[in-house]
Amino acid sequence: MAFEVTTNRAAKARRAVIFCVNEAYFPYALLAASQVRALCASELADIVICAETGEIPASLSDLDIRLARLTLEGQTADMGRLDQKETVTYHRLFLPHAFKDDYDRILYLDSDIFIERGDFARLLEVDLKGHVLAAVRDEVQWFNPERDAHDFRTMGIRGKKYFNAGVLIINCQAYRDKDILSKALDANRMFRDKLKHNDQPLLNAALRGEWLELSPVWNWQHARRFPMLTATVPVGITHFIGKAKPWNDPDSLLPPRYSMAFQHFMARHFPDRPEIKISSGCDVSDATLGRQALRSWWHARKITRYLKRFPDDLVAKE
Template sequence: MKVTADRPAAHRRAVVFCCYGSYVPYAALAAVRIAALHPRRSFDICLCTGEVPIELPATLEPVGIRICQIRTGELFQGLRLDAGASTDVYLRLALPAALAQDYERILYLDADVSVQGGDFEALLGVNLGGRAIGAVRDNTQWRTPGRHVRQFRQLGLPAAAYFNAGVLLMDVAAYNAADLLGQCLQLGRSRADQMIRHDQNLYNAVLQGDWAELSPVWNWQYTWASRFFEAMQETHIVHFIGSRKPWKDPDGQLPPRFARAMAEFMAVHWPERALPPVKSGPALNPTLMRKHLWKHWIGAPATARYLARFPSDLTVHAPAISFASSWPSKAYRQA
């Protein structure tokens, strides 16, 4: 890999986004909000890209965002790709190896998030119990933690805790010592025809529950069954996991505050790509609201039990078996 950056690293920890093309402004808004929360931060904020370089408008220069280009060459060849996708969708797999000289901790964030608050300094320093990764459980297991996810079934693996890879706290030394990148690459190439998604499933199949679990306030996955509960929590990061995004919500099913913040940001920093004005006034769809309410009503007890496991936003749960002692995983051995 070849790494180039527009400025040297200033700190030993970093919040990192991987983005390219149209997603650069969305990552930039999240980055700006994190910077505003930490005006005297002791961590870097980086936008990383793959083969295609990116630039930020001069209006964002005062924020001090570091831009890194990570050229991976043929590293991700042979891995499963959705139609129209490039191998850059796997770039976060390479972050700890590519940035090992700069950072000891990396907090990776997807670009399709809305940062609401939170102490990112504190999160970057939490104890992961020796694990390579800290993450938030995927929303499919919030109410049914024992659910046997489809990817595990497809690979012939037993049920295990499964995380969403939109927010990942990476311990660089542990990650690289276990060669997590290499293990994911080998599994992904050898079982490409059985993989459903991209690196989220590679991570989970290799680790099989051997990761540190973070509070869902750091990756609140916005779904039919979780959006009302979000209003009652101090969520730090809202993650739009479906196809509907604040910038792609034609019939206004998301709360307008998300689209309004995005539109205002784009108008200042990317005026040539300004979003249409956000509609004001009542726009409630009775059928849609009934669907939301029904999902929340039946899921409330299980959701409450799940949230009770995290008395603090910095509560971390880790399995009894360490990453090192369980390596290599069953998925890797079978590959």
């Protein structure tokens, strides 16, 4: 496989937090990067943004971002139904190979996230016990671990745990040694036109449940569905799965504090971009609040039982 990586500077650490984004998501990756940097010193980990285009504003130069352009000769052409803008999501499949001379461990993050708290230095050092990666279960298995993910059923894989690929701690050497990339690309060639998601099921298919599970606080996927329950959980990373995003929430499905934070960041660092509309918040009628309270009560016992599997949220479980 042919890779070409061009960067604006050399690596400064053996650990990296990496985002893979297109031009539209570039500023949102920078917001997340600024939140990471506030929680993890530069000597402990590089922050890398893989993007085709994008320029870091002078106002964010202190973040010391490593910009990278990843060229995959003859690879993205085989990604089937995706247009060129969408192929960037597949770049995370190639990161342990593309940066094999630079990083021993990678924390991959999607850019549609909001970082609330967390010891990212310790997160990068989580004991992977020889496994390729650690991740958080996809939300389809939070309340029913036996439920098969849709794409797994399509691929004929049953009874395996299934992770959300928005937050991944990757052991780069193990990833290469176990040939995860080739296995994922084989799955893509076989199923690419039948899958609901992009590269997430490919990674899951390559690992078939052989990965370590992180506490859901590192990839909290319920910011919209259970707002009251979310307020009681010590969330580290909120992940805005689905169509509602802090920068595009016309139905005001997300709590307004997220759109307010994104609006402030964009106005300060990307003033030429369209202004983000602040969410008016969820309907606060008595009926809506009652439904939210009932839903939170209904799921509280299950989510509490799930969280108790992780008495230390910096220990990954088999």
